[in-house]
Amino acid sequence: MHNLLSIEDLGSQGIAKVIALSDVFVEVNRRAIPKVPALRGKTVALAFFEDSTRTRISFETAARRLSADTLALGKTGSSLSKGESIKDTVAALESIGADCVVMRHSCAGVPEQVARWTNISVVNAGDGWHEHPTQALVDCYTLVGMRRLGWPEKEVVLDPRSMESQSLQDDRTTYSTWVSYASDELPLQGIKIGIVGDIKHSRVARSDSIAFSLLGARVVLISTPPLLPTSLSFWPVEVAYDLDSVIGDLDVLYLLRIQTERGGGQVIPTLREYSLLYGLNASRKDMLPRHAVIMHPGPVNRGVEISYDIADSPSSLVSKQVANGVPVRMAVLYMLLAGSGGLQLDLGDSMADAVPTHERESGETYISDDVDKYSSGWLDPTEVKRTEK
Ligand code: CP
Numbered sequence: 001m002h003n004l005l006s007i008e009d010l011g012s013q014g015i016a017k018v019i020a021l022s023d024v025f026v027e028v029n030r031r032a033i034p035k036v037p038a039l040r041g042k043t044v045a046l047a048f049f050e051d052s053t054r055t056r057i058s059f060e061t062a063a064r065r066l067s068a069d070t071l072a073l074g075k076t077g078s079s080l081s082k083g084e085s086i087k088d089t090v091a092a093l094e095s096i097g098a099d100c101v102v103m104r105h106s107c108a109g110v111p112e113q114v115a116r117w118t119n120i121s122v123v124n125a126g127d128g129w130h131e132h133p134t135q136a137l138v139d140c141y142t143l144v145g146m147r148r149l150g151w152p153e154k155e156v157v158l159d160p161r162s163m164e165s166q167s168l169q170d171d172r173t174t175y176s177t178w179v180s181y182a183s184d185e186l187p188l189q190g191i192k193i194g195i196v197g198d199i200k201h202s203r204v205a206r207s208d209s210i211a212f213s214l215l216g217a218r219v220v221l222i223s224t225p226p227l228l229p230t231s232l233s234f235w236p237v238e239v240a241y242d243l244d245s246v247i248g249d250l251d252v253l254y255l256l257r258i259q260t261e262r263g264g265g266q267v268i269p270t271l272r273e274y275s276l277l278y279g280l281n282a283s284r285k286d287m288l289p290r291h292a293v294i295m296h297p298g299p300v301n302r303g304v305e306i307s308y309d310i311a312d313s314p315s316s317l318v319s320k321q322v323a324n325g326v327p328v329r330m331a332v333l334y335m336l337l338a339g340s341g342g343l344q345l346d347l348g349d350s351m352a353d354a355v356p357t358h359e360r361e362s363g364e365t366y367i368s369d370d371v372d373k374y375s376s377g378w379l380d381p382t383e384v385k386r387t388e389k
Pocket of ligand 1: 056
């Protein structure tokens with residue numbers, strides 16, 4: 001794979017491959033020195049022409065933890081403000097030796113057009129109302145992690161700021177504590193996900209609907225007609241207009257903010273009315289099944305789509321989604337940049353001296369892992385091997 005422009009570029013097997021690689025990079029992130037030389041000599045350009053916190057800092061962290069060099073470019077502080085075109089800007093990035101450009105833009109289709117102009121890899125980090133494929137990968141990884149722990153049949157409480165599952169923290173010696181889903185099932189089979197909010201202007205809703213469906217989940221879009229796309233015939237979803245009539249049947253309540261910068265605020269009477277009809281408050285949370293989890297891609301507008309206290313409740317996976325952003329984006333960069341045979345993960349010798357001896361002796365510090373073997377089906381992480389150098 002050369003570019004990641006849409007979640008459809010990956011398909012279900014591609015998502016499985018990213019999940020497999022993300023498991024390996026969770027392990028890397030757990031080390032005392034969470035860095036490997038996998039992309040040493042590569043340069044990742046972060047071209048964020050629209051504001052971002054989570055996506056930008058997690059891509060930057062991911063690139064650095066893979067030992068790639070990074071360079072950052074924004075709407076201001078670059079020659080775009082002097083009238084230079086995006087085509088010439090990307091040509092400049094290619095000329096100075098960038099291997100990849102991670103791009104966010106307020107207009108749909110810009111990363112795809114850039115990919116036609118350049119030979120370097122292009123990652124869509126969010127383009128207008130269109131797609132946000134790496135957010136969908138993060139969300140899939142988060143829910144598949146829950147599934148492995150036995151959720152929703154079993155209630156699972158996570159350390160929200162950790163990339164690891166609770167079981168992994170309890171027993172760091174093996175992945176075998178993970179409860180794996182049945183191998184003949186898609187990993188989100190039987191899960192019902194309600195995506196609520198400004199779906200019309202949401203690139204996350206589009207990428208997540210596709211990705212969740214590819215993994216076997218049932219997706220229901222819940223909103224008022226002005227905040228739904230004009231046509232949903234190509235979306236693999238059901239639609240509901242009344243949150244209260246479907247909330248009791250959801251395993252996941254995925255909340256979206258009103259995208260005021262794209263006009264979302266202009267098609268509803270007031271944010272207060274929206275909040276009364278679609279916001280998650282304490283009484284509506286009581287209508288959710290006990291096992292149900294709450295997700296949100298961020299940024300969260302507390303007091304609008306979710307009340308202040310519920311945003312921090314134990315049912316919320318929001319911090320977990322952010323934490324998973326780093327290993328998942330490490331997986332994406334690795335897949336794109338490590339070379340055509342790049343799924344042979346060689347974490348190299350050069351980090352050996354940087355790792356405390358007791359970790360080396362434990363045999364947990366290095367993984368030499370053929371991730372490709374998992375790509376033919378849904379991986380069972382109990383098979384992840386550790387080899388001592
Ligand atoms: N979820 C997401 O894309 O957040 P940022 O806008 O902060 O990157």
